[in-house]
Amino acid sequence: MSQNPLSNTLNTLTDEQLVELFVYQNQRVPAFNEIMNRYRKRVYYHVRNLLQNHDDADDAAQNTFVKIWEKLETFKGQSQLYSWIYRIATNEALTILRKKVPNISLDDVLPETMGTTHGHHETSESVSQKLREAMSQLPLKQKMVFYLRYFEDLSYAQISEVTETSEGALKASYFHAVNKIEQHIQRSI
Amino acid sequence: MKQEKTLKQPHEAPQGYFDGFNERVMQKVAHDNRKKLHWHVNRRFLYAAAAILAIIGIGLYKVLNQSENRVIQVVNTRQMKTVKDTITPEIITNRDEKLLQHWEEEAVALTAVKVSETPKNTEELSIEEELEAAGLIARDVETEWLSENEILP
Structure with missing residues (x-):
């Protein structure tokens, strides 16, 4: 990949340009690698936030990029690439969730049994641990909105593209999520 | 600021997880492509096999149907023969x-x-007519005509 003359300049291209480049067979792999470099962490943390454990998040993240590889040619550019990728990632996470908890929806809270975490990566007394605990008790939709708004710094308009929900509903979801998290942290202190 | 940075990721990925991420995804893509290719090739064979099976099935059905009819014919013929034989x-x-x-x-x-x-016409007929009918006397047509036309008394 590094032998490709375009590879050094790929990181200067916009998402739209990468998508255009992907159409050409000889540029497909480098363009896709660049897209993965840009979005792999965001996709992983997004699905990890929904799925609560690394193994499922790994599956969902990989499946997301496999789907992107398969469908990128049909991407019309009607929405931003990142929102399209987030939508695929969300759907992949839900697919994995539904294998374990059939009929689960975004309004449901993830069962506690699914929130298994790898202890050696966490510091149990940290603020982030308390936040994680609080977030784990949120319904999936509130959790996703809170994550995208708070951790990914997306605007409501951008989140609206990802979740295909109105901005008003997103603001309400975020407000409820913040309230619940605050209450949880206050109780734990 | 430090706390904010800590908060920036609620979860942590295992160390080095992202290093080989692209390669793993590309391997999975290649694997999926191979599977699809196999399925594509296998699908052609499956369609061909299904078509051959259908043709064989139709052929067998026709052959069996014909032989069944033939068996029925033979049985009928034999039954007929048996019936004929049993009649002494x-x-x-x-x-x-x-x-x-x-x-x-x-x-x-x-x-x-x-x-x-x-009808018993014999009773109604006169003796002459009877004799005439019997061909024993010939009718005098001229005399009859003349008498009818009042030429003769």
Whole structure:
């Protein structure tokens, strides 16, 4: 990949340009690698936030990029690439969730049994641990909105593209999520 | 600021997780492509096999159907033969005699009915006419004509 003359300049291209480049067979792999470099962490943390454990998040993240590889040619550019990728990632996470908890929806809270975490990566007394605990008790939709708004710094308009929900509903979801998290942290202190 | 940075990721990925991420995804893509290719090739074979099976099935059905009809024909023929064999000449003779007798009786009865139904013209006819009908005397047509036209008394 590094032998490709375009590879050094790929990181200067916009998402739209990468998508255009992907159409050409000889540029497909480098363009896709660049897209993965840009979005792999965001996709992983997004699905990890929904799925609560690394193994499922790994599956969902990989499946997301496999789907992107398969469908990128049909991407019309009607929405931003990142929102399209987030939508695929969300759907992949839900697919994995539904294998374990059939009929689960975004309004449901993830069962506690699914929130298994790898202890050696966490510091149990940290603020982030308390936040994680609080977030784990949120319904999936509130959790996703809170994550995208708070951790990914997306605007409501951008989140609206990802979740295909109105901005008003997103603001309400975020407000409820913040309230619940605050209450949880206050109780734990 | 430090706390904010800590908060920036609620979860942590295992160390080095993202290093080989692209390669793992590309391997999975290649694996999926191979699977799809296999399925694509296998699908052609499956369609061909299904078509051959269908043709064989139709052929077998037709052959079996024909042979079944043939069996029925043979069975019918054999049954007929068996029936013919079981009827003895005596039975046939007896039956024919009885039939002949019956027909004769019927014919006699019918003749009798016809005779009884025919009008008895003989009584109404005059002696001359009877004789004439019998061909014993010839009718004098000229004399009749003349007398009818009042030429002769």
